[in-house]
Amino acid sequence: MESRSVYKSAGEKEDLTGISHRVSQITVSAIKQMPLLASKVPGCVSLGQGIPSPNTPLFIREAVIKALQDDSAIGKYSLQPGIPKLKDLIAQDLMRTRNIAHVNAETEIFVSCGGMEALAAGIATIIDRGDEVILNSPSYSSHIEQILFAEGVPKFVALAEGEDWTLNPDALRKAITSKTKALILCSPSNPTGAVFTEAQLREVAAIILEHNLFVILDETYDFLVYDNQPYFSLLSIPELKDRVIAACSFSKRYCMTGWRVGYMYASERIIKQVLKVHDAFAICAPTISQFAAAAALSGTNGKDGPGDESVKQLMETMTRRRDLVCSRLDKLSNVFTYAKPRGGYYVFPRYTAKDNIGSMDFALRLLNEAKVITVPGNAFGPTGEGHIRMSFGAEESELTEAFDRIDRWLAENN
Ligand SMILES: Cc1ncc(COP(=O)(O)O)c(C=O)c1O
CATH class of the missing domain: 3.90.1150.10 (Aspartate Aminotransferase, domain 1)
Structure with a gap:
C-alpha cells in the first residue's frame, strides 16, 4: 500500500x-x-x-458540574464495562433509534473511550494475522490502521464515485475469498458523505449471512442525514445479531469529541471477549465522560428533550x-x-x-x-x-x- x-x-x-x-x-x-x-x-x-x-450542550455540562459537586463516584474508575445506568440508557436509545426489539444492557453493551476504541478493540478481537477485511475505498483512514494493527489484510472495494459514492453489493461479493473474515461499513460515510440505502444494506446482509462473515458497523454519524432521507442500520436486521459489532459515539451527536466516550453493541459472546482488550488498554471509559453521556441520553427521548x-x-x-x-x-x-x-x-x-x-x-x-x-x-x-x-x-x-x-x-x- x-x-x-x-x-x-x-x-x-x-x-x-x-x-x-x-x-x-x-x-x-x-x-x-x-x-x-x-x-x-x-x-x-x-x-x-x-x-x-x-x-457541548449546556444541559450536559451543568449535569456534570452538579455531579462533580455531589457524587464522589465521578472521580473513580467505573465498573469496567461502564456505568450500569448509562448502559441502560444506551439500550433504550438503541431500541428506539434502530428499531431493535430487545437490547440487554448488561451483556450486550460496553462503554468505550470514543467510538474509536470500540472499533479498534472489536477488530483486534476477531482478526487474526492474514485475515482479510473488506472495506470501502474511500473509507475512514483509521479503519485501515486498525486492521493493520491486528495484522489483518485490508481489501478495498471501490465506492461508485460517479453515483454519489454508492455502495456496490456485487463488487463486495466479488471481493470475498476463503480468507475474508469481516467487512466494515460506515454510513453516513467519512470521508465521502454517502448514505447507504436500505435496499443496498439488505443485499449486504444477505452476503454476510451467506458467507458467515462479521460486519463491523461504524455508526458515528447515525443522526446526521440530510434532506429528510431515511437512515437505515444493519442493526435493525435481527438475523445479523451474532454477526454484527457496532461502534457508536457521543462525539458528534452531542458535540463531545473531547470527552472520549462511545460504546460497542454486539452479542454477549463477543462483548465478553472485547472486554479483555478494553481492560488491557483502557480499564474503563473516563467516568466523568460517562456521567456526561448519561446526561445527554437522559435528555433525549426522540421528541422534545434538551438532547x-x-x-x-x-x-x-x-x-x-x-x-x-x-x-x-x-x-x-x-x-x-x-x-x-x-x-x-x-x-x-x-x-x-x-x-x-x-x-x-x-x-x-x-x-x-x-x-x-x-x-x-x-x-x-x-x-x-x-x-x-x-x-x-x-x-x-x-x-x-x-x-x-x-x-x-x-x-x-x-
Ligand atoms: C467515521 C468515524 N469513526 C470513528 C470516529 C471516532 O469517533 P470517536 O470520537 O467517537 O472516537 C470518527 C471521528 O471523526 C469518525 O469520523
Missing part, C-alpha cells in the same frame, strides 16, 4: 529500531497529522479534522454549512468536482491540478501556501488519490475564510 503518512511525504524520517512489525507498518492518520503540521504554520484555518464547532433540541440545532447548522461549502465548490468547478454529501459533515472533491500532483502534495501546498488545512485523499484508500477531504464542522466564518484563501491560491497557481 502507498504511504499514508503525510509526515513521510513532508520528508520526516522515523527510527523503527526495536519497534514491532505491527506498529512499524501503521501510521498516525493523516486526519490527525495535518493539524499537527498546521500547528507549526501560523494563522491556518481548518477544513481538516471533523470537529463540530458548537460547545433532541441540541441535535436538531446541530442538523440545521450542518445543513447550512454543507450548502455553503457546496456553493463555494460550485464556483470552482474548473478545479473541483464533487458529490453533494447526503450525511456526515465531509465532502470529498476530486481536484484537477495543472502539474498533476498527488493528494499529499496538494494538501501540503494548500497548508503551507494557502494556509488551509484539508486532508489528502490517499489517506482514505487507493481510490482516494486525486481528492482532498474537507470537513465543514467549523464555524461559517472559518469556512468562508478557507474558501477565500483557496480562491486566491488557485488564482495565483492554476
Whole structure:
C-alpha cells in the first residue's frame, strides 16, 4: 500500500529500531497529522479534522458540574464495562433509534473511550494475522490502521464515485475469498458523505449471512442525514445479531469529541471477549465522560428533550454549512468536482491540478501556501488519490475564510 503518512511525504524520517512489525507498518492518520503540521504554520484555518464547532450542550455540562459537586463516584474508575445506568440508557436509545426489539444492557453493551476504541478493540478481537477485511475505498483512514494493527489484510472495494459514492453489493461479493473474515461499513460515510440505502444494506446482509462473515458497523454519524432521507442500520436486521459489532459515539451527536466516550453493541459472546482488550488498554471509559453521556441520553427521548433540541440545532447548522461549502465548490468547478454529501459533515472533491500532483502534495501546498488545512485523499484508500477531504464542522466564518484563501491560491497557481 502507498504511504499514508503525510509526515513521510513532508520528508520526516522515523527510527523503527526495536519497534514491532505491527506498529512499524501503521501510521498516525493523516486526519490527525495535518493539524499537527498546521500547528507549526501560523494563522491556518481548518477544513481538516471533523470537529463540530458548537460547545457541548449546556444541559450536559451543568449535569456534570452538579455531579462533580455531589457524587464522589465521578472521580473513580467505573465498573469496567461502564456505568450500569448509562448502559441502560444506551439500550433504550438503541431500541428506539434502530428499531431493535430487545437490547440487554448488561451483556450486550460496553462503554468505550470514543467510538474509536470500540472499533479498534472489536477488530483486534476477531482478526487474526492474514485475515482479510473488506472495506470501502474511500473509507475512514483509521479503519485501515486498525486492521493493520491486528495484522489483518485490508481489501478495498471501490465506492461508485460517479453515483454519489454508492455502495456496490456485487463488487463486495466479488471481493470475498476463503480468507475474508469481516467487512466494515460506515454510513453516513467519512470521508465521502454517502448514505447507504436500505435496499443496498439488505443485499449486504444477505452476503454476510451467506458467507458467515462479521460486519463491523461504524455508526458515528447515525443522526446526521440530510434532506429528510431515511437512515437505515444493519442493526435493525435481527438475523445479523451474532454477526454484527457496532461502534457508536457521543462525539458528534452531542458535540463531545473531547470527552472520549462511545460504546460497542454486539452479542454477549463477543462483548465478553472485547472486554479483555478494553481492560488491557483502557480499564474503563473516563467516568466523568460517562456521567456526561448519561446526561445527554437522559435528555433525549426522540421528541422534545434538551438532547433532541441540541441535535436538531446541530442538523440545521450542518445543513447550512454543507450548502455553503457546496456553493463555494460550485464556483470552482474548473478545479473541483464533487458529490453533494447526503450525511456526515465531509465532502470529498476530486481536484484537477495543472502539474498533476498527488493528494499529499496538494494538501501540503494548500497548508503551507494557502494556509488551509484539508486532508489528502490517499489517506482514505487507493481510490482516494486525486481528492482532498474537507470537513465543514467549523464555524461559517472559518469556512468562508478557507474558501477565500483557496480562491486566491488557485488564482495565483492554476
Ligand atoms: C467515521 C468515524 N469513526 C470513528 C470516529 C471516532 O469517533 P470517536 O470520537 O467517537 O472516537 C470518527 C471521528 O471523526 C469518525 O469520523
